[in-house]
Amino acid sequence: MIKYQKLIVYGCSLTKDNYIDTWADYISKLLDLPLENYAERGAGYAYIMQKVLSSPTLDNSLNIIMWPSADRFDLYVNSSTPHLQQDIKYASWLDGKEPAFVDYKGQYNKDHGWYINGAVPRGYKNNYYKYFYNQTFHVNQAWSTILAVQRYFDSIGSNYIMCSSYPLTNLIQYHNDGVSDFNYQLYNRIDLAKFVDGADINGFIGLSKKEKFKFFNPHYPDADAHQWYANTYILPRI
Numbered sequence: 001m002i003k004y005q006k007l008i009v010y011g012c013s014l015t016k017d018n019y020i021d022t023w024a025d026y027i028s029k030l031l032d033l034p035l036e037n038y039a040e041r042g043a044g045y046a047y048i049m050q051k052v053l054s055s056p057t058l059d060n061s062l063n064i065i066m067w068p069s070a071d072r073f074d075l076y077v078n079s080s081t082p083h084l085q086q087d088i089k090y091a092s093w094l095d096g097k098e099p100a101f102v103d104y105k106g107q108y109n110k111d112h113g114w115y116i117n118g119a120v121p122r123g124y125k126n127n128y129y130k131y132f133y134n135q136t137f138h139v140n141q142a143w144s145t146i147l148a149v150q151r152y153f154d155s156i157g158s159n160y161i162m163c164s165s166y167p168l169t170n171l172i173q174y175h176n177d178g179v180s181d182f183n184y185q186l187y188n189r190i191d192l193a194k195f196v197d198g199a200d201i202n203g204f205i206g207l208s209k210k211e212k213f214k215f216f217n218p219h220y221p222d223a224d225a226h227q228w229y230a231n232t233y234i235l236p237r238i
Contacts (some may be wrong), residue, residue: 004062007033011066015039018096020223026230042092042116044072045145063160069173070142071119078112090122143186163196166203196233
């Protein structure tokens with residue numbers, strides 16, 4: 001096993017949680033590595049990709065991403081969109097205490113930054129899901145994001161592993177519209193060897209349900225599931 005000096009992770013609340021240890025915390029402890037966690041609650045593909053591309057990278061770091069469901073819609077808010085600033089009440093509780101936006105420096109605030117709240121339609125974002133959403137666009141966007149991030153990591157020689165909350169071939173959490181004319185040219189170019197075993201047909205959520213782990217709410221497996229997933233799926237790939 002390569003001797004890494006740091007663990008860097010990206011994802012959503014399944015990677016960074018304010019209430020329980022996640023798979024990232026367990027991997028950090030198992031490998032005795034300092035953890036830099038760039039995940040945020042409710043994050044989607046646009047946020048994660050920009051975070052990967054703008055974060056420091058080290059030759060001796062291990063990068064791990066848990067990709068979320070594809071049916072998320074990330075927005076960036078500032079003073080040019082005061083109506084979205086008023087939507088702060090629908091933003092994720094990034095610190096576990098109150099809703100907030102997160103800026104490019106990772107600071108939480110009330111008036112500018114990424115407006116991320118998962119795939120549940122709320123506030124003005126509900127109009128997007130009502131009038132503009134289709135799952136084909138979102139799945140294709142997710143696959144192209146994964147492919148782009150893999151190409152980026154490969155180009156800079158980074159060590160990385162990927163996993164996902166839902167199967168790569170079924171990335172939709174809520175908004176299945178019944179039309180699936182996906183661009184498999186994108187999917188077929190994804191390097192599945194960089195993912196944990198079986199990521200094409202299994203995701204963390206489904207596996208946790210299959211193994212009958214407790215969920216501390218309908219969408220989040222408890223800490224035992226995170227520990228099991230870290231040991232069973234992520235650690236063997238390191």
